[in-house]
Amino acid sequence: MAPRSTVRLAPLAPRHAPAIQRLAADPLIAATTLLPDPYPADGAERFVAASAAAWAEGTAYTFAVLAGTEVVGACGLKDVSDGQAELGYWIGVPYWGRGYATEASRLAAAFGFEALGLRRITAHTLARNPSSARVLEKASFRRVGEARNPFAKWAPEDVIWLYVREHPAPLEASPA
Secondary structure: OOOOHEEEEEEEOHHHHHHHHHHHHHHEEEEHHHOOOOOOOOHHHHHHHHHHHHHHHHOEEEEEEOOOEEEEEEEEEEEOOOOEEEEEEEEHHHHHHOOOOHHHHHHHHHHHHHOOOEEEEEEEEOOOHHHHHHHHHHOOOOEEEEEEOOOOOOOOOOEEEEEEEEEOOOOOOOOO
């Protein structure tokens, strides 16, 4: 596993698009994420533009995952509202097994709790993707249930594992 100091998040920007395009086009990424397969030729450019718009609206915060200066994937918080958000991430195949997804997930959760004041962050993974489940568990998410697959991309019989991470500090009780 790479030392934590080498992994950082940077707000997704046009300069990241070429690496995102190259990494996201791998069919192994699409197999267990909601990324389209095949990944469109302009997919990264559209992803970066949509991410910037959502960031400006305060509804989602997407980051390039960097190992040193190299883009190795993407991670972020979406559906941000009412003190909650959903975590999503993917790491390019050449970088699997190095701890990057775990550290990026930890950093994104810290951003959500500290910068956005979130109380709760959810995540999900396919039950048939145990590596992603390990990422979430190592990033202090706990599995709270499972559901039938709601996504048209995968088979209806696929099982989705549901995860949650609560704000680490107790919130002040408001006076009645």
